[in-house]
Amino acid sequence: MKFKEISLKGKYIIDAKIELLTGLHVGTAGNSLDIGGVDNPVIKDAMGKPYIPGSSLKGKLRSLMEFYNNKLVPNQVVYTVEPKNDDKENKERAKSGIRMHLCNDENCEVCNLFGRNHGNHKVIINNNGDTDDLNLEDVIQPTRLIVRDASLDESSITKEMQDNMDFDYTEVKFENNLDRITSAANPRQTERVPAGAKFNCSFVINVYNDDNDTYLKEFLTALKLLEDDYLGGQGSRGYGQVKFKDIVIRFRDDNYYKQGQEDKKMYEYKELSEVKF
Amino acid sequence: MNFKIYDAEIKILSPTTVTSGFDIGNFEVVFENNKIHVIDIMKMIKENKKAVGLIETFDFYNNKADFTRSLKECGIDYRKYIKYSIDAQNISYNRSSKVKEIIKTAGRPYIPGSSIKGALRSSLSRALNEESRYIESLNKKINEKKDYEAKHYGKKMDILKICDDIAEKELFKDSYYSPFRLLKIADTDTKEYEDLSISEIKILNICNDKVKWFKWGGNQDNINMGVSIHTETFKIGTKLNSRFSMGFIDYYKNNDIEQIETDCVLDFAEKIRKDMNDYIKCELDFYKKYGLEEIIKFYNNLLGMKLKENEFIIQLGFSTGYKPKSVIKNLDDDFIGKLINAGAKNIKGMFPKTRRLAVYNNKPTYPIGWIKVTLKERV
Numbered sequence: 001m002k003f004k005e006i007s008l009k010g011k012y013i014i015d016a017k018i019e020l021l022t023g024l025h026v027g028t029a030g031n032s033l034d035i036g037g038v039d040n041p042v043i044k045d046a047m048g049k050p051y052i053p054g055s056s057l058k059g060k061l062r063s064l065m066e067f068y069n070n071k072l073v074p075n076q077v078v079y080t081v082e083p084k085n086d087d088k089e090n091k092e093r094a095k096s097g098i099r100m101h102l103c104n105d106e107n108c109e110v111c112n113l114f115g116r117n118h119g120n121h122k123v124i125i126n127n128n129g130d131t132d133d134l135n136l137e138d139v140i141q142p143t144r145l146i147v148r149d150a151s152l153d154e155s156s157i158t159k160e161m162q163d164n165m166d167f168d169y170t171e172v173k174f175e176n177n178l179d180r181i182t183s184a185a186n187p188r189q190t191e192r193v194p195a196g197a198k199f200n201c202s203f204v205i206n207v208y209n210d211d212n213d214t215y216l217k218e219f220l221t222a223l224k225l226l227e228d229d230y231l232g233g234q235g236s237r238g239y240g241q242v243k244f245k246d247i248v249i250r251f252r253d254d255n256y257y258k259q260g261q262e263d264k265k266m267y268e269y270k271e272l273s274e275v276k277f
Numbered sequence: 278m279n280f281k282i283y284d285a286e287i288k289i290l291s292p293t294t295v296t297s298g299f300d301i302g303n304f305e306v307v308f309e310n311n312k313i314h315v316i317d318i319m320k321m322i323k324e325n326k327k328a329v330g331l332i333e334t335f336d337f338y339n340n341k342a343d344f345t346r347s348l349k350e351c352g353i354d355y356r357k358y359i360k361y362s363i364d365a366q367n368i369s370y371n372r373s374s375k376v377k378e379i380i381k382t383a384g385r386p387y388i389p390g391s392s393i394k395g396a397l398r399s400s401l402s403r404a405l406n407e408e409s410r411y412i413e414s415l416n417k418k419i420n421e422k423k424d425y426e427a428k429h430y431g432k433k434m435d436i437l438k439i440c441d442d443i444a445e446k447e448l449f450k451d452s453y454y455s456p457f458r459l460l461k462i463a464d465t466d467t468k469e470y471e472d473l474s475i476s477e478i479k480i481l482n483i484c485n486d487k488v489k490w491f492k493w494g495g496n497q498d499n500i501n502m503g504v505s506i507h508t509e510t511f512k513i514g515t516k517l518n519s520r521f522s523m524g525f526i527d528y529y530k531n532n533d534i535e536q537i538e539t540d541c542v543l544d545f546a547e548k549i550r551k552d553m554n555d556y557i558k559c560e561l562d563f564y565k566k567y568g569l570e571e572i573i574k575f576y577n578n579l580l581g582m583k584l585k586e587n588e589f590i591i592q593l594g595f596s597t598g599y600k601p602k603s604v605i606k607n608l609d610d611d612f613i614g615k616l617i618n619a620g621a622k623n624i625k626g627m628f629p630k631t632r633r634l635a636v637y638n639n640k641p642t643y644p645i646g647w648i649k650v651t652l653k654e655r656v
Contacts, residue, residue, distance in 0.1 A: 022390070022464035023382055067525040068280070072532065164384030171382060174298040175391050177438075180402055180445065181415050182621060183602040184437040187298075194383040195467065228282050228655075229524060230461060238390020238464040241520065 005209075006141065010253035012205040012216050013263065018052065018150055018231075020199075021241040023173065023192035026056050026232040038172050040190040040233075049154070050169055050193045054147035056232065057201070061147075062100075062114040064225040065218065071101035071110055078102045078121040078134060099124065106139045113205075113215045113222075115143030144215050146204040156198035165194060192239060201244075216249070217277050224272050244272050281523035283587075283652040287388065287465060289517075291575065291643035292476040292510035292635045295392045295594040300375040304337055304344035307355055308370040313475045313507075315376075317360040324358070327351045340373040361470045363509060367637040368477035370507060376475065377508035377595065385467030386509070388517060388594075393650075394462040395602075396593035397549065401457075401541055402604045404548040407448055411604050412612070414444035419618045437620050441604075449538075456542045459526050465517035472515045476635045478506040478596055478645065481569075483630040488567050491631065501639055508595065510635075510645075521652060546652060549589040554580070556592075556600065560644070563632075571642045572634065579647065587652045596633035596645040 028043035042050045066072055083097035102116055102123075116136050123134035157169055165171045171194050176185035205215050223244050230240035249267040256263045269275055307314040321328045331351050336342045348355050379386045418436045425434045449455040479500060480491035489496035490503025497503050511517075529537045557576050564572045579590060592601045605612060613628050634641040 021466075067528055070528075072528065161383035164381065173380070173382075173389070175389070178395065178399075178602050179438050180399060180441040180602070180604045181411050182437045182440050182616060182619060183599050184440075186438045195385075195387075195464070196383060225280070228280060228522065230463075234391070236458050236461040237394045238462060241463045 004141075007209055009207040009209070009211065010251055010256075011207065012203075012213075012266070013250045013252060014203040014205070014216075014219070014247065015250075016201050016247040017153065017245045018199040018201050019156075019243045019245050020193060020195050020197045021243055022195050023171070023239050024050075024052070024197070024232050024242070025190055025192040025234055025239050026050075026052055038189050038191045040188070042170060042191050042193060045151075048168075049152045051152060052150035052199050052201070052231070054149045057150065058114065058145065058147040060229070060231055061145075061219075061222040061226060062110065064229055065110050065114070065222050066101040068221070068225055069110055071103070071108075074124055074126050076101055076103050077124045079124070079131070080117065080121075082122060102134075102136065104134065104136055104139045106141075109215070109218050111139075112141060113145050113218050115145070116140055142206065142208070144206045144208070144211075145219060146206075148202040148204075150199040150201035152193070153198040153200055156196065157194075158196075161194060161196060167191075169193065169197070190234065198245075213277070220272070220275050220277070224275075227272060246270065247272065247275075279525075279527045281526055282655045283521040284655060285462075285519040285521045286651045286653075287393075287517045287519055288649045288651070289511045289513055289515045290579070290590065290647040290649055291513060291645060292474070293388070293594055293646045293648055294377070294379045294476070294508050294510040294596075295388055296508065297378045297380040299378045301378050302337070303340070303373050303375055304335070306372075306374075306376055307345050308365060308372065311364065311366045312362045313365045313370070313376065314355065314362045315360045316355050317358050320360075321353070321355075321358040325353055327353055343372055345372065363470055363473045363475055364512070365475035368475060368507070369501075369505065369639070370475070370477070371505070374505060374507050377506065379473065379509040379511075382464070382467060386470075386473060386511070387467045388465045388511075388519070388648075390462040390464045390519065392593050393465075393519065393591075394457070394460065396591050397460065397462070397545065398457055399602055399604065400549045400552045400591060401545060402448075403606065404552050405448065405541055407444070408605055408607065410444040410447060411441060412615070414442065414447075415440050415615050415619060417443055419615060422619070433620075435620065440619055449541075454537050456537055456539050459523055459529060459537065459539060460542045460545065461522040461524060463520040463522075465519045468511070468515060468517060472512055473509050474512045476508055476510040476645070477637075478508060478633050479503045479636045479641065480506075481567075481632045481634055481641065483567065483627060488569070500636065500641065505636070506596070506633070513643075546587060546589045546650075549591055550584055553590055553592075555606075559600075569634075569641055571640060572644060575643055582649075584649075585651075587654075588649065590647060590649045592644070592646045593648065594646040598632060599629045601646075 026043050027040055043053060045051050077099050079097045080100055081098035101110055102121060103111055118140060121134045122131040125132050170191050172189050172191050174189050176187050178185055205219055227243055231242050232240040247269040250263040251266050252263040255261040301315055305316050305318055322332060331347055335344060335347055380389060418440045422434045422436050482489045482491045482496050484496050489498060490500050492502060492504050526539060530539045557579055561576045608628055613624060617624055633645055635643040635645055
C-alpha cells in the first residue's frame with residue numbers, strides 16, 4: 001500500500017435553497033396501515049416535517065456526474081452488490097446486482113469528489129458483464145464532498161398552500177396506471193411535497209493539497225445537471241424538478257478554525273445560471 | 278457528453294382536464310352571472326354562526342334540496358365565502374350537478390407530467406406496430422383466467438388491469454430497463470383560475486346506428502335530455518410550460534452494458550404526429566358517418582395544421598375515451614369477443630360506441646383533451 005501525504009487546506013461551505021418546481025417524492029417505508037396513511041409516503045423527520053436526505057442528494061449528484069464524465073464504461077464500473085451466484089449465467093438476471101463507477105485513477109474527478117469504497121471489488125471488464133478483481137487501497141483518499149440533510153423551509157409553505165393540501169406539509173396525488181389493451185385503470189396514490197416548497201441545503205467540500213477550486217467547479221456542474229434532471233422518485237413522470245437559489249459559497253481555512261476570524265464569502269449567486277468559472 | 282433537454286410549450290386546443298379524482302359537491306357551488314362560484318364551506322362555518330345551524334339541518338343527500346336558496350333564506354351572503362370563481366359561459370347547469378375538480382398542486386391547476394407521459398407512451402407503443410403481441414398477451418391472460426376459475430369453483434379472477442403485462446414485458450423488459458424511463462416529462466407550471474372554464478360534457482352513444490345521448494334509464498334523441506357532466510377544464514388557447522428530457526440517452530444508445538432498447542423513444546415527435554394523423558382520420562370517419570358538423574370541423578382543422586418537426590398534437594386526460602389509451606387499432610368482432618372474455622362489461626356490437634363531447638349552447642362542439650406541444654431544444 002502506497003502512502004501519499006494529504007494536507008487539508010480548508011473547506012468550502014456551500015449554502016443554498018432548493019426550490020421545488022414540481023412536487024417532490026423522496027419515499028420511505030410505508031405507513032399506509034396507519035389511520036389516514038397513504039400508500040407511498042415521503043420521508044419525514046422526527047417532527048413530521050418532510051426533508052431531503054443528504055444520501056438522496058449525494059447519490060443523485062454522483063450518478064449524474066458518472067454519466068457526464070463518461071465513467072460508465074467497461075473497466076470503470078464495479079458491483080457494489082454482486083448478483084446472486086445463481087444469476088451469473090443468466091444475462092438478464094445478472095443485472096440484479098448494483099453497479100456504480102469506482103476506479104483507481106487517482107485524478108478521477110468523480111471518485112475524488114464523491115469518494116471511493118475501501119476493499120476489494122469486482123470490476124466489469126466487458127459488455128458481457130465478465131468481471132475481474134479490483135483493489136483500490138493505493139488510491140484511497142478521504143471523501144471531499146459532505147452533503148447535509150436538507151430541512152424544509154416552513155415559511156415556503158404558505159397559508160394558501162396549506163389550506164389546499166391534504167396534510168400540513170404535503171399533498172396526495174392520485175394517479176392511474178392504464179392497461180394498454182383494456183384501458184382499465186389501476187389507481188395509485190403518492191404523497192409529495194408540493195411545488196413551491198423550499199429546502200435549506202448545505203454542502204462541505206474539503207480542499208486537500210493542490211485542489212484549489214477544482215472540486216468546487218465539479219460540484220457546481222453536478223448541481224446544474226441536477227436542475228436539468230430530477231430529484232427523488234417518479235421523476236420521469238413529472239416529479240422532482242428543482243432549482244437552486246440564493247447560493248452562498250464561503251471558504252474556511254486555518255484563520256477561521258485557529259484564529260477565530262470570519263470565513264471568506266467567496267461567491268454569491270441568485271441562481272446557478274450566474275455561475276461562470 | 279450530450280444531455281438532451283427540451284422546453285415544451287403546451288397549448289390547449291380543446292377543453293382539457295386531468296381531474297383530481299374528487300367532485301365539488303353541488304352544495305359548494307353557486308351558478309350565477311355565467312360563473313361558477315365555489316364556496317369555502319369551512320370558512321363559512323368558522324365565521325358565521327347561522328351557517329352552523331344550516332349545515333346541521335340541511336339534507337345534503339337530497340338532490341332537490343337547494344343549498345343556495347337556503348343560504349339566502351338564512352340571510353347568509355355566500356359572496357363573502359367564495360373560494361374561487363370560474364367562467365361558465367354558454368353551458369347549462371342544474372343545481373344538482375357536481376363539478377369534477379381539475380388536479381391542483383397546493384390549490385393551483387396544472388397538467389401532471391404523468392398524464393402527458395402516459396398519452397405519449399400509448400402513442401409510441403401503437404407506433405411500434407406490435408399489436409399481435411398484445412393480442413397474444415390478452416389470449417394468455419384469458420386462458421389463465423379460465424384455468425383459475427375452472428380450478429376454483431365460484432371464484433372470479435380479475436385480469437382487466439393486467440392484460441398487457443406479458444406484451445409489455447416482452448417489448449420493454451422490467452421497468453428499470455424500459456426505454457420509457459429515458460423520456461422524462463415534468464409537471465407543467467401552474468395556472469390561475471382565470472385560465473379555467475367549466476365545460477359541460479355530454480355522452481354521445483350510438484344505438485342502432487343512430488346518434489343518441491346517454492341518460493340513466495334510456496338514451497335520448499334530444500341532446501338537451503342527455504346527462505351532463507360538469508368539469509373544470511383549461512380554456513382553449515391557454516399555454517402551459519413543461520420540460521421534456523431525454524437526459525443521457527446517447528449513453529444508452531451507444532453503450533451495450535445497459536442494453537436498453539432506445540429506438541421506440543427516439544424521434545418521438547415524428548412518431549406521434551403520424552400516429553395521431555391516423556387516429557384523427559378514423560375519428561373523422563366516425564363523426565362524418567353520424568354528421569356531427571362542429572366536431573368534423575374541429576378534426577379537419579387539426580388535420581390541416583402544418584406541424585413543424587418540433588411539434589405534435591395529442592389527446593390526454595379525462596373523458597378522452599378508450600382509443601387514445603389503447604394500443605389496439607383493429608377493434609374487430611374477434612377482439613371485442615376477447616375483451617368480453619377478459620371480463621369487460623357493457624360491450625355489445627360496435628366498440629367503442631360512445632364519445633364524450635364538450636357542449637356549448639346545447640351543440641356538441643369539441644372532443645375533449647387536445648393539446649399541441651412545441652419543443653425547443655436547449656443548447
